[in-house]
Amino acid sequence: MKKSKQFWPFMIAAVVVYAVVQLLISNGMMNQFYSNTLIFIAINIILAVSLHLVIGITGQFSIGHAGFLAVGAYISAILTMKLHLPFIVAILVGGIVAALAGLIVGIPSLRLKGDYLAIATLGFAEIIRIVFLNIDAVGGAAGMQVSHLTTWTYAFVCLVITLIVIVNFTNSRHGIASISVRENEIAADAMGINTTYYKVIAFAIGSFFAGVAGALYSHNFYIIQPSQFGFLKSFDILIFVVLGGLGSLSGAVLSAILLTVVSTYLQGYPETRMIIYSLVLILVMLYRPKGLMGTMEITDYFKLWRTPKGGGQHGK
């Protein structure tokens, strides 16, 4: 997203979407079920976009994103329920603590590559989950009661901030350096890019927004349990990124919307949902290994229409 050209249209669209939905909710024209689904979509988009930064932009294959979601969820819940701080503080602190967790996890494990990194992140996420399972102050396996504080306003504002930060990061110097790490780490290193630094930064920012999403997530349900943040949750987030296209922000957003709607309708049939998810994953990888949109963005398709010969720019 080029800031000069697309920033204001994006902001106007965001304000319009927000206002329309808020109007419908406050008028009572949209019932609890739909507004909850919308909040859930917003949370999932934040998660998808934060993982997109790690996997799609920096090319570091992390399958432990649910661990950072858990950190944000628990920390924010402790702040609001035990320390009685305002929700906005809880969201921020949840994100910051998750980012710190991301740093702690990222600094040792980002020295690893590919498969080993995937397994290490999976291991860290499990360790985080087991730690919460063993702390009695947060309820252990039985879980912790959290009051419902997440509203459409909170969810949407967090979503817009996440999108702006991630888009700006991607287009900045740092983002371009991160993309070079994705494309060829050895070459990037040879060009004088501090690859470890960019990998850790991307990981920490991704974890921060996963923590923010965790804060919204825990205050949207009435209870949080360690079992909600297992490997399956990481997998749910992973499929958003993979289906949309590894390296495509709008792809991640669209697939998060699509899959959240699909899974809401399949809520009564969890097995069917998982079978569909896994089949989608296998088929996409076999026939379109770059994901549905590859590294293209939605705006690239508009450009394709306008200049049939030219072709879109990559990664923008």
Add this chain to the structure above:
Amino acid sequence: MEWIQQLINGISLGSIYALIALGYTMVYGIIKLINFAHGDVFMVGSFIGFYSITVFGLGFFPALIISMTACALFGVIIERIAYKRLRNATRIAALITAIGVSLLIEYGVIYIRGAQPEAYPDVFSNRSFEIFGAQISSQSILILSVSIVLMILLQFIVHKTKTGKAMRAVSHDTEAAKLMGINVDNTISATFAIGSALAGAAGVIFGVYYTKIDPLMGVIPGVKAFVAAVLGGIGIIPGAMVGGLVLGVVETIVSALGFSLWRDAAAFIILILILIFRPSGIFGKNTREKV
């Protein structure tokens, strides 16, 4: 003599991990793929053993052999359908496919038969012996001997037969092996067949030993077996055996010290320490990355 008892429990658990880890390490050695579905082949093997004992009234050994054969076939089918096309794909694509296959098997089994657990039938009269004051059940002796026989058999196949030679050649250098007239596709399928058969055997043994099986039972042992494979040095067959035994003993010690809820974390902490300090594993050699 509490600790001898714990050590024997640990070795029994470890030999199950070792059997699963062998499949991981062989497949990784040959096509550099973490076969996430391997833990689910283990689960399927366990269920096949369960049904052959309860429905067909077979004994332990026929059930073991049926389960191993069926799993070998199953492994080859998975490889042919899902992984074969991905030979030249990126590592991430292969890994995601493996995760997808794993979930498909788990939830496919749940879809077919439901998520409820089953109690494994008692196939042995469970006597226990006293050795040095430790209670050793006949089951754990049998489990140990079956695993040891299977591992010796595997060593024989890998080192003395033509298929084994082909497997070693392909894992060393696929292109050169192809030029030497080795049928790479069949060799890879053979690797999957052998690895999956071992996982099937581990499944039956697990069922007999722990008596409770369910469709998601393969996830945690699968990941831990992978940890065992990495611990021993991935791609190295004796490494997987040693890694499995070490992991089993460590976990049992952690539980015996009263931290049973932290048991799963112990495996992952070992994994992370190994990955950070000695990524090539106990038996591995350091290799330089080529550009």
